[in-house]
Amino acid sequence: MINNAQEFYNALPILIIGTGILISLLIEIYAEKRKIFQPWISIIIFIAAGSYALLSIEQKSTLFMNMLATGGNVNVFYFIFTFGAAVVTLLSINYLKKYGANYGEFYILVQLSVLGMMLMAGAKDLIVIFLGLELMSVSFYALAGINRKRLKSNEASLKYFLLGAFTTGFTVYGIALIYGTVGSTSIDLIAEKFIELSNNFLFITGLLLFFIGFSFKIAAFPFHMWVPDVYQGSSTTVAGLFSTGGKAAAFSAILITLGALFTAGGAHTFTPYLAVLAVLSMLYGSIVAIAQSDIKRMLAYSSIAHAGYLIIGLAAGNYQGIAGIIFYLAAYTFMNLGAFGIVSLIEGEEEANLDIKSYAGLAAKYPMLAALLSICMFALAGLPPLAGFFGKYYIFIAAIKADLTWLAIVGVFSSAISVYFYLRIVVLMYFKESEKDFVVAHNSTGLLAVIISVLLVIVFGVAPGTIINLISSFL
């Protein structure tokens, strides 16, 4: 319930997306030329919500009877979700036409999933987190199968749905145990009672189950099985959304709960568990990615490795770690979307040109695409002065400050391994002869989306201090 004008303004990013979904639904049923302007309406809605979130970043408040927080880093997450989704929408316009899957529902589902992500990022209550998680996940299950005439797309959707529903069970069970021991689902109350209950077996089990549910969504190691198949099977642009928006939203939910425990003095309760998860995800992702011949599967394993780097920030258990994670998520969202965007541009009909070998000699034919993909690969590998380097830098610094130097060393070691498979693409593009002859269809909107993400990656890399100071000032 909104009581005054200021609260209304603070809730505006969520309200814009919510209203946007209804408008898009009406356009879908009534407008004659909906296929042309449906995506643009949805992009305008995303940019309006994201820009407003950035403008009102100083307005910290809680809304709806202490259910939802706004302002500060919540709005940073709103920016990541909305602009990431805007880039995905821009990429999808011509991509969906190429596959004959240009359904208006696609754009509505992307908006719905963003609404779910925003609820997760702003939640002050476990029930709101669960609501957002389900809204996001159910839209994702449908998005994975949006290309419904393709068998692999259907397989990806079903696989994602079955495993996703199963792990949602873990989350709900965890919430139930937490509620049973604390007597409330409010995150503030849970943090208050944390010290008192930190020896309570059921309470700790509940928290761990809760994190296991989210480990699935962020694709950390023992819960990663779905990632390569789902990314490979679903449309490339949608896979980009899963690996960036979905991951960022799940991390935002983890940060809300863990961050509340930090203030209660429970920062290092889960460090051993998280450190193991981080090491396994990083090494597994980096090593298995080397063996991949399909670029989408390679990016999927790289996404598992990146989940590992991000978990280091959680294991560090200090505010530098949290700030580092938020910065890394912002950087990772745009460099990964850039990479998936280029893949979606080069991908031909019927999944052609997804093999890594198709990238051989690309620089001679399409210097622009090759240069953009190289920047994304350098950023993903974590080479300075791009955004990926500073993301890793802040997270490793946080780990060293928390006396987890060995974890930072494993992280550096793992990024050294990952340089191999990222730069292999660059080497193929610039130093090898082309093996296959194919034409990349002209796609101006897709190219624009990739250029926007690459520009953001460069901006984050040039001025990381300003951004990290902004994020830290809200913690």
Add this chain to the structure above:
Amino acid sequence: MIESYIPIFLVIGFAIVFAFGVLLSSTAFGPQRPTSEKSSTYESGMKPVGTTRERVSIKYYMVAMLFIIFDIEVIFVYPWAVQFKKLFSEVGISVFYSMLVFLVVLELGYLYVYKKGGFRWD
């Protein structure tokens, strides 16, 4: 102690006698013309014995899904309506508007389903 339960026992006893009495009287006095269709377990439903992998038309799933939407609507609206007077005196008119917003969102979904032909059986 036990005396206070006597009315309940009486009701249970009466229910048993009445139920079996009615069933038995229909077998005793009613005309009997059994057919194979009539004597199956679900007279107008599915066959009780057979393969479990029966193919069911997708239309039934559509109806089931749409039914859930309205089921949930009722689940939310009913307690709201019961408690409305109390909530209204405590919180004010925003109680009414929040439900109005919920219903508008729901009805837009309904409109979408209707226009996309979700209710068309053929």
